Amino acid sequence: MLILYLAIMKIQVFAVLKDFFDKEFELHDNITDASALRERLVQWNPAAATILSISRFAVNDEFIDNDFQFKENDTIYIIPPGSGG
Amino acid sequence: MLILYLAIMKIQVFAVLKDFFDKEFELHDNITDASALRERLVQWNPAAATILSISRFAVNDEFIDNDFQFKENDTIYIIPPGSGG
């Protein structure tokens, strides 16, 4: 019998991404990096593919690279391009 | 007997030029254009040659060219380079 370890990730999205996902949600998954998370979210809601492709991810209030390895209980922010000012 | 017609010109100078000339004075001379006036003022006070060479002349609140012909009773402003702001 195969046991998959499913990590808990807290996700928070902003601005227009809230039209596609809940503002905050948890993901129980075996995803370990940002690239995989992006793919997972696109599978989940294909309509968000374009905005996700130009959004950046952040952990601990710092932008992360695509190969950043998540740790258990990380809060991941998904940051679309800014439109401040 | 030769009679020279001496026109009256009112001259007004500004800023650093006041270190070389009275702020306002009259010139009774047979000068007819701006070039000649500049030469006349340099003869009068050679120390002002440099600043006069980079100053502009104005009549009726408009800058004039070197060949502008003065009329009797014109008030001529001598305008050194600006240093406002």
Added chain:
Amino acid sequence: MTPSILSHQEVVDELAYISASPLDIIAMLGKSHNPRAGAIVLFSGEVRNHSNGKDVIYLEYEAQEKMASKMMEEIIAEAKNKWQLTIAVAVHRVGKVAVCESAVAVITASPHRHEAFTANRYIIDRIKHELPIWKCEYFQDGSKQWGGNCNCHNITGEVGKHVYNA
């Protein structure tokens, strides 16, 4: 309230890069004088009553406030150092902002004008392109629209790389 809490409050006010209450650009300008500063430049980005061919009622700004604050602080420190500014401050509103209210304000000062102008433009350009702050426009016709995200990635080929006019 003890004096130490009061003075902490003052420090926090000085560092408030993101504000939920209206920006008092008049008060900001009033504080921005320095006997070494010959040139002061203020930029105020204000809400227009018209956008995308529609009448605007108000905007609402959202931010990832911790990241936005930290990035603002870094941008200002970099500009202050690069152009040897006498004064550099910037604040961005969050929440509802009415027409004619200021959504973002930047003040720079330097001995001569070139630095104050260049640095001010640099700071506002980076704020508008890079900070995790987003506007949503609310229109008279009842519709809303998340605002003009920057499209620099189309030019640079990389998300998070930007091009600037200045």
Added chain:
Amino acid sequence: MTPSILSHQEVVDELAYISASPLDIIAMLGKSHNPRAGAIVLFSGEVRNHSNGKDVIYLEYEAQEKMASKMMEEIIAEAKNKWQLTIAVAVHRVGKVAVCESAVAVITASPHRHEAFTANRYIIDRIKHELPIWKCEYFQDGSKQWGGNCNCHNITGEVGKHVYNA
């Protein structure tokens, strides 16, 4: 005083490009909002306490006021038209100006920020290079100096032709 004289006074105030009394940049900024203007840029040129290695007490500005006013009006009209500005105002002080006081102020506003920044810089550059206004610095040591006339003629080869950074 009749109402007509009062309203004439107001018109004159609006057109006061040269001022013998302190510039109230706070009041100028307070008036500079417009629902079509998304970007407001204010420049204030203020008197520094140090110049040419000496301590400055105050400056004194002299102007050929009629010409300076007329040129200011033309520069502002040109900028307003060229960059389609919503607001364009400028005032220059004459007489004694103390350290930290504003000697010249320019406000520009436009729908987007590029125009307001570019036009503001254009207006102040032309004011500083072209207008018949001169400063005299009065120093702590009792000396005075007529100030840094522009040297553009050394580059352009022609008096009255200027070069600009912007």
